[in-house]
Amino acid sequence: MKKIFPALALLAGLYWMYQGAAIYRLWANGRLGGGFMPALAGTAAVVFSSATLLGKPDGRMFEPFRLKAFLPVASVALVIAASFVIGLILSLVLFIHLWLQAYERYSFAKSAITAVSTGIVIYVVFSSWLLLPFPRGALNLL
Amino acid sequence: METLHFLVMGFSTALQPENLFAAFSGAVVGLIVGALPGMGSITGVALLLPLTFKMNPTTAIIMLAAIYYSNMYGGSFSSILINIPGDSPAVMTAMDGYPMARNGQAGKALFTSSFASFCGGTIGIVILSFLGPTLARWGLNFGPPEMAWIILFALTSIGWIIGENPLAGLLATALGAMIATVGMTPSTGRIRFTFDILYLMRGVGFVPLVIGMFGFAKVIDMVLHPPMTGDTVNKAQLTIRGSVYTREEYKRCLPVVGRSGIMGTFVGVLPGAGATMAAFFAYIVEKRIGGNRDKIGTGVLEGVAAPEAANNGASIGAFAPMLALGVPGSATTAVLMGGLMMWGLTPGPLLFRDKPDFVWSLISSLYVGNLMCIIVAILAIPFLSRVVHISSAMLVPIISALCVVGAFSANGSLFDVGLMLSVSVLSYLMQIHKLPTAPLLLAYVLYPMLERYVAAALGMSSGRLYIFFHNPTCWMLILLIIAFCLTPVIVKLKNKRKNRRTSAN
Numbered sequence: 001m002k003k004i005f006p007a008l009a010l011l012a013g014l015y016w017m018y019q020g021a022a023i024y025r026l027w028a029n030g031r032l033g034g035g036f037m038p039a040l041a042g043t044a045a046v047v048f049s050s051a052t053l054l055g056k057p058d059g060r061m062f063e064p065f066r067l068k069a070f071l072p073v074a075s076v077a078l079v080i081a082a083s084f085v086i087g088l089i090l091s092l093v094l095f096i097h098l099w100l101q102a103y104e105r106y107s108f109a110k111s112a113i114t115a116v117s118t119g120i121v122i123y124v125v126f127s128s129w130l131l132l133p134f135p136r137g138a139l140n141l142l
Numbered sequence: 143m144e145t146l147h148f149l150v151m152g153f154s155t156a157l158q159p160e161n162l163f164a165a166f167s168g169a170v171v172g173l174i175v176g177a178l179p180g181m182g183s184i185t186g187v188a189l190l191l192p193l194t195f196k197m198n199p200t201t202a203i204i205m206l207a208a209i210y211y212s213n214m215y216g217g218s219f220s221s222i223l224i225n226i227p228g229d230s231p232a233v234m235t236a237m238d239g240y241p242m243a244r245n246g247q248a249g250k251a252l253f254t255s256s257f258a259s260f261c262g263g264t265i266g267i268v269i270l271s272f273l274g275p276t277l278a279r280w281g282l283n284f285g286p287p288e289m290a291w292i293i294l295f296a297l298t299s300i301g302w303i304i305g306e307n308p309l310a311g312l313l314a315t316a317l318g319a320m321i322a323t324v325g326m327t328p329s330t331g332r333i334r335f336t337f338d339i340l341y342l343m344r345g346v347g348f349v350p351l352v353i354g355m356f357g358f359a360k361v362i363d364m365v366l367h368p369p370m371t372g373d374t375v376n377k378a379q380l381t382i383r384g385s386v387y388t389r390e391e392y393k394r395c396l397p398v399v400g401r402s403g404i405m406g407t408f409v410g411v412l413p414g415a416g417a418t419m420a421a422f423f424a425y426i427v428e429k430r431i432g433g434n435r436d437k438i439g440t441g442v443l444e445g446v447a448a449p450e451a452a453n454n455g456a457s458i459g460a461f462a463p464m465l466a467l468g469v470p471g472s473a474t475t476a477v478l479m480g481g482l483m484m485w486g487l488t489p490g491p492l493l494f495r496d497k498p499d500f501v502w503s504l505i506s507s508l509y510v511g512n513l514m515c516i517i518v519a520i521l522a523i524p525f526l527s528r529v530v531h532i533s534s535a536m537l538v539p540i541i542s543a544l545c546v547v548g549a550f551s552a553n554g555s556l557f558d559v560g561l562m563l564s565v566s567v568l569s570y571l572m573q574i575h576k577l578p579t580a581p582l583l584l585a586y587v588l589y590p591m592l593e594r595y596v597a598a599a600l601g602m603s604s605g606r607l608y609i610f611f612h613n614p615t616c617w618m619l620i621l622l623i624i625a626f627c628l629t630p631v632i633v634k635l636k637n638k639r640k641n642r643r644t645s646a647n
Contacts, residue, residue: 005575009313016320016335024327024334030605034332037593041319048313055309063574069362072542073563076358079546080556088550092543099539106535118540122547130196132551 009049016042075099087136089127093119145271152502155200156510161503164201165511168208169518175209176216177526178537183213183457184474184580185360188352189544191481192551199485200503206481207461207504208511210474211263214417214454215519218255219526222446223248231417231453234425238438238445245441249385252523254446257387258399260516262451265403266410266458267508273411274494274505277466281491286598287610289468289490291619293592296469297585299412299626308630310577318585321346328590329597341557346565348480349552351586354565355579356473358545362570364534380524391443398428398444399451406452410459410472417453417460417472424452458508464489465501468591473580476587 020026020039027033075095082091093115100111126132155161175186186209194202217232222239235255242251284292297315324335325345336342387395405427406420428448429438438445460475468490470476479489487497494501549562569579603609610616 005571005577006313009317012320013316016323019335024332027605028330032329032593032597032600034327034330034334037589037596038320038323038334041316041323041589044316045313045320048309048316051309052313063576065574066366069366069570070567072358072361072365072538073567076542076546076559076563080559083556088546088556092546096539096543099542100536104535104538114536114540118543122543125193126547126551130192130551132547133554134550135556 003053006049006052009045010053013042013045013049017046018042071103083135083137085137087139088134089119089123090137090139092122145275148275148498148502149271149506151499152504152506153510155499155503156204156507161201161204161507162510164197164205165208165507166514166518168205169212169511169514172209172212173216173515173518173522176213177219178216183210183217184352184356184477186210186213187474187477188356189541189548191349191352191477192548194481195551199482199487200500202485203478203482203500203504204507204511206478207508208515210478211454211457211508211512212515212518214263214450214457215256215259215515217453218259218446218450219252222251222255223526231421231449231456233418234421234449235446237425238441238443241439241441242443242446247441249380249382249523250387250391250443251446252380252526253385253387253520254395254443255450256516256519258395258402258447258450259454259519260512261396261399262403262406262454263458263512263515264509265400265451266407266455267505267512269404269407269455270458270462270508271505274462274466274501277462278491278494281467282495284491284615286595286602287612288615288619290592290595290599290610291616291623292467292469293588293595295619295623295626296463297588297592298623307576310575311581314572314577314579314581315585318582319589321351321582322586322589323593328594341555341561346586347552347558347561348484348586350549350558350562351565352477352480352583353545353548354562355569355583356477357541357548358562358566359569359573359579361538361542361545362566363573364538364541368534380526382520382523385520385523394434395443395447398432398447402428402448402451403455406455407459409452410456411462417456420452420456420459421449424448461504461508465493465504466491468493470584470587473583476580476584480587 016038020035020037020042022035024035024038025033026036026039079088079091079095082094086094095115096118097111097115100106100114101108104111106114127134156165171190172183172186175189176183187206190209191206194205197205214231217227218235218239221227221232221236222243225236225240227233227236239251239255242248297319322345324342326333326343333343402424405424406417409420409423410417425438425445425448428444429435432438432444432448434442434444457472457474460470460472463469464475464479468479468488470479482489487493487500545562546559549559550556552558572579572582599609600606611620
């Protein structure tokens with residue numbers, strides 16, 4: 001587990017090196033090729049990740065991986081999915097309300113007030129003032 | 143004389159109502175965000191960046207700059223009141239600020255932090271006003287090869303300086319450079335590393351990257367480690383009248399703020415060093431040479447004044463290399479620099495020559511904004527205990543919503559929201575492996591510039607490498623890079639030898 005990230009960085013570095021040198025070219029028509037800088041970055045990643053992998057394990061360096069970290073990520077992924085149906089702003093309002101009620105155990109009224117007031121601020125600032133074309137989902141059909 | 147003329151010109155723009163309002167609202171928002179435990183200036187600037195999309199570049203950067211340095215004011219509030227630093231530069235402030243609050247001097251500690259922040263910031267702005275144009279004039283003599291070495295110098299110093307493990311910093315720098323190569327090649331226009339995803343043709347977006355790495359990553363962190371609430375300070379201590387200094391206290395603090403502000407500003411100018419290091423240095427210096435050195439750490443004014451003056455000086459000092467050379471001095475100035483590039487402005491020596499109205503309006507607005515910050519900070523003293531106790535439980539979904547809207551607002555695309563989520567996962571993985579994220583961002587901003595300068599230099603010499611070694615400036619920069627890379631290794635070896643000798647004895 002402790003070596004996964006440096007190992008992934010090593011693989012990505014090797015991929016960048018190969019693509020840079022073989023596909024995008026280091027040098028082309030007497031000029032710097034599009035692959036020179038990616039290959040350089042890839043080489044740096046390979047060198048430093050190898051040094052990390054080969055270096056003495058350092059107990060201080062790692063924190064345990066926790067699945068709980070993906071809870072907000074998964075929730076926002078659901079918000080994106082829901083935005084195709086009920087639009088982005090409504091999805092966000094629903095997300096805030098459900099998060100506060102289900103996860104933080106807030107009362108219905110408190111979470112609803114927080115969610116609706118955040119939704120209003122987002123609508124006023126981003127939709128009315130900055131004129132952002134938020135996805136409206138199926139509501140667009142109404 | 144020329145500087146004063148430009149400053150007067152800058153003030154005429156900075157004092158326009160919309161710019162005054164931008165500085166004021168930036169000061170208020172920055173102060174609140176800074177006071178929230180665990181939130182940093184970079185999170186604040188990243189979250190509020192989308193709000194500036196509709197503003198003109200001058201007003202936008204005035205607001206973002208105000209958020210940045212008022213965050214330094216706000217960061218100390220939770221350090222003092224509940225012993226939880228609002229931001230890493232405020233860590234040293236807690237050493238004396240919190241004991242002062244426990245001794246019934248919370249108001250005095252808060253006033254000291256605001257007063258020292260104001261003085262440190264002002265010293266930084268005065269130095270910036272004179273150092274900035276000098277640096278830019280020096281930078282005007284640089285061609286693409288020298289600029290390439292300067293950027294390489296910034297990249298290597300970032301990796302070594304940030305974090306306890308230099309190797310981790312360098313690996314993060316390499317990852318940032320790799321991310322920066324996605325999309326169109328700046329020199330030839332060729333598309334690369336898009337994995338057939340149309341949205342990646344313009345590269346990994348700056349806004350989703352910054353929000354994911356510093357905004358949504360903060361949400362994940364708050365879910366995993368909810369900020370603890372410390373002891374509540376008696377609200378009766380928090381009155382403005384009870385907080386203001388006596389003449390004796392001014393006499394004690396002024397020399398401390400003076401030397402710490404100057405030192406902080408010069409530490410801030412170094413790429414990668416930043417406000418945290420400045421605060422740490424100032425505190426250590428005060429503990430070594432200060433008049434009240436024996437009592438530092440027990441809750442004295444000097445222990446709060448030194449780090450606060452230094453971190454505000456450093457936050458302003460970091461503007462000098464950003465504006466004059468196009469090299470950000472800290473992660474937050476890298477975000478500001480990315481913002482400037484989004485608005486079509488290229489930071490660097492030519493900015494002072496070609497856009498003096500913009501540069502001097504920004505510098506003048508720093509004077510105005512700094513004054514606003516101290517007024518707002520002192521007036522806020524009676525309300526601070528409420529701000530620092532805002533529940534993180536409520537902040538998690540609200541910040542998440544702002545991250546979604548902010549990432550979406552860059553291009554009006556849900557792909558950017560997905561990208562922001564992916565970056566936040568990368569940031570979490572980096573966090574658990576103790577890899578610092580700031581070098582990644584700095585490399586992401588600097589690497590395309592390095593590519594442009596390397597391509598231009600090689601174009602000048604018809605592809606021959608001698609161009610990178612053709613004058614003494616190049617050699618001086620090469621020596622600096624070597625010195626920066628070798629210093630930590632030498633220090634480590636020296637420490638090892640010292641430890642061995644101690645254990646043998």
